[in-house]
Amino acid sequence: MPGYAKFVKDLVTKKQKVIHEPEDNFLHCGAIFTRSLVQKKADSGAFTIPCTIGPLKFTKALCDLGASINLMPLAVYKKLGLGDPAPTNMRLVMEDTSLKRPVGILHDVLVKVADFVLPADFVVLDCEVDFEVPIILGRPLLATGRVLVDMELSELKFRFNDKETCFKYTHP
DSSP: OOHHHHHHHHHHHHTOOOOOOOOOOHHHHHHHHHHSOOOOOOOOOOEEEEEEETTEEEEEEEEOTTOSSEEEEHHHHHHHTOOOOBOOOOOEEOTTSOEEOOSEEEEEEEEEETTEEEEEEEEEEOSOOOSSSOOEEOHHHHHHTTOEEETTTTEEEEEETTEEEEEEOOOO
16 A cells, blocks of 8 residues: 555544644745846847948948848948849848848858958848948857857857957947
């Protein structure tokens, strides 16, 4: 007979009383809860880094952790004079929920960030150029550069072999 069943049988047949003293664990839980509560942080917003593609130097390239593509406006593509972009059936949903069809995809564009030269695929889109932040670097390039983002310290760290370059960004 399993131990628990024997215990219950003995309780019923011998009419033993189970002594249970309630313990006040609430105070212990409260102390643990307040000690392990994480402080809420403000949104750090967008951050930019300088980079170079061919002859063009961008002082502010937007690093977007939410973007699954690297994006380049058609006007910037024409200035670079790179080869023809590969056709694509991709559709992009814009912020206003409209759909846009990219001109194409540029494969293996070399992007220089500090001392690192990284290959990246860019989606070329016929849109207005934001001259302050003309290109968007998404997760693919950041993954290629083995980027670590430390939101608390406001740092973006590129790593390759034994080299490391750190960018500080400021909260808006």
